[in-house]
């Protein structure tokens with residue numbers, strides 16, 4: 001996606017060929033594809049909507065302090081979401097994102113007193129979103145950290161001995177470690193089966209690339225935290241999400257220095273790199289770094305409202321959003337959607353997060369098989385039609401829908417079929433047939449050094465210049481609301497000095 005939000009390491013990424021994204025992406029001018037194969041799908045020129053892309057002028061970390069919890073590929077900046085939340089909603093309104101990623105839209109909506117509800121099919125994304133929109137209090141965090149430290153002091157010898165053996169023989173299949181969440185640490189209100197037992201999570205071996213990524217002392221602490229934290233508990237989930245954000249990176253604030261923060265280098269790259277250079281990850285204290293990161297995350301007050309984070313397919317998110325809102329006694333229909341659907345065959349969220357997924361206990365390739373990030377043009381439009389059709393039941397009569405859609409110009413070095421003008425195609429072949437109204441397309445010329453493709457190096461694809469935001473509505477009233485609100489001035493003060501009211 002065009003507007004990556006990165007905390008660090010932008011210039012430090014090793015360039016192993018296997019670590020580049022599957023395809024290169026380029027968002028070109030508003031030229032429409034002339035690919036004969038898709039002649040029947042040629043979108044016509046659509047009206048533009050003059051929304052000033054002021055979000056680009058804001059500081060990189062504009063928005064609530066929870067946003068930079070963990071880097072996430074193809075996330076958009078919180079300032080972009082604010083431009084729509086401020087224009088098209090009032091406090092108390094529901095704001096949806098069926099592809100919530102790291103939770104940018106729902107978190108910023110909650111921080112502005114709206115009800116932010118996110119959904120994603122990637123469990124890593126759901127954990128990040130849930131941590132942000134349903135966070136523990138600062139006091140809960142302090143108490144839990146103290147408990148974890150105390151319990152660590154009592155059991156560290158055993159974990160250190162286990163980690164020493166793993167690091168001495170990386171990849172040994174007979175050295176088993178407790179599965180994620182399988183050894184609750186005192187005070188964890190762990191999910192239990194009806195008979196009171198803790199659900200069985202098998203012990204597993206640790207792959208060589210995980211063993212090589214950490215110093216033995218750090219690995220011991222991570223094994224302890226991984227086995228002890230419960231993702232179903234609000235505070236523990238926040239800790240796990242925070243740990244994913246500090247798991248790897250090229251400064252002393254990260255637990256492993258073997259790879260950059262933005263995404264995981266390929267497992268084979270890690271093994272080869274260590275063999276070639278004799279690299280050893282420095283010793284890092286997980287509790288100290290966790291505490292530092294938590295302090296940074298909690299430097300602003302908690303978001304004003306609690307939100308919702310669902311795990312599931314965007315195609316049936318509408319029904320699930322309504323159920324979840326109903327259960328909580330909240331308005332069941334949203335007035336705004338701000339979302340960026342998956343790219344056409346670009347990002348592999350499992351592969352590029354394999355080390356974070358190891359921590360959370362998920363299989364990276366299973367996640368890549370699950371997600372809809374590998375579609376070709378036609379299948380993508382069918383997918384988007386199903387998503388938009390399914391969402392309607394959760395939208396208010398005058399709802400506004402902003403979809404950030406990136407073009408894909410190249411696919412494995414060849415022009416991508418129908419990859420340019422994708423926003424226009426989504427309108428004609430996915431949104432219009434589902435009865436949506438078109439307000440227009442807003443253009444966003446993105447600073448070249450912030451484009452995702454640039455991050456993988458110039459060979460991977462040229463930096464792109466334009467992003468398109470397709471702005472839809474559920475009715476004529478919504479369409480007029482979208483058009484009339486486009487020019488409204490926005491208050492960019494953050495944190496707000498006074499509670500915002502529109």
Ligand SMILES: C[S@@+](CC[C@H](N)C(=O)[O-])C[C@H]1O[C@@H](n2cnc3c(N)ncnc32)[C@H](O)[C@@H]1O
Pocket residue numbers: 001072073074075076077098099100101102103104105119120121122125312313314315339340341342343349370371372373
């Ligand atoms: C471009 S990213 C969204 C990033 C988000 N705007 C943010 O700021 O973090 C697209 C998301 O779609 C998710 N995704 C892919 N297929 C999906 C599906 N069928 N249902 C729901 N989410 C899906 C991916 O896991 C990914 O998080």
